[in-house]
Amino acid sequence: MMKIDIRYYTKSGHTEKLANAISEVINVPAKPISEKLDEDIDILFLGSSIYGNSIDPTLPKFFNDIDVNIGSIVSFSTAGVMESTYEQIVELANLYGISVDKREFHCRGEFAGINKGRPNSADVENIKRFVRDILD
Template structure:
């Protein structure tokens, strides 16, 4: 089974989650500027909310996909919005890529809110999520 991890982050919060997934799966997490080079069974895709939306870099990532993806698993951080799931789901549907209804989201530190998040508990929770998903 080919599993890949791609993520986008400005603050490093989503990167922390990506690295925890990578540690759990014993693979390397890469930023979305690293294209997928071969077909993927499961793509863990991480993003965050910036100004009530995912960054346009995520849309660009989808535009540049030229391999088959069996399933996207969304993970995200955000200061005040619940998750990036619905926005990523819209893109996945636009490109006819299945997306799991299961996702992982935790708060990210933002302008004094959610100080220290993602924290050690969040890291352990995403590892459990990943283990249980696989």
């Protein structure tokens, strides 16, 4: 049986909303990256966001604290203006010898009055479909 886990970092709750949608699909609790991985896993759904043109500094610390085997990371993210965190996650994962799936999920998040209501119900349904496709 495949072992899957979900970790995310959020300041606004947008990435957490997506993590909880993933949780509904795979029936695994979504946890913040402050909760250390405690066993080897096949797939890690890792959520992040862009803050000031970059991922939050707590993400490198999360990677540094990994002491289990991870088969592959599937990145998901939100951002108000910037594109996804995918390239930054790949760079970080490469430093630790962890592969990142080429497929990613990204959607807009509400920021400073733009993208009102995002991620919205369509975004939530889209990430659920994305997760099902990953697992098929």
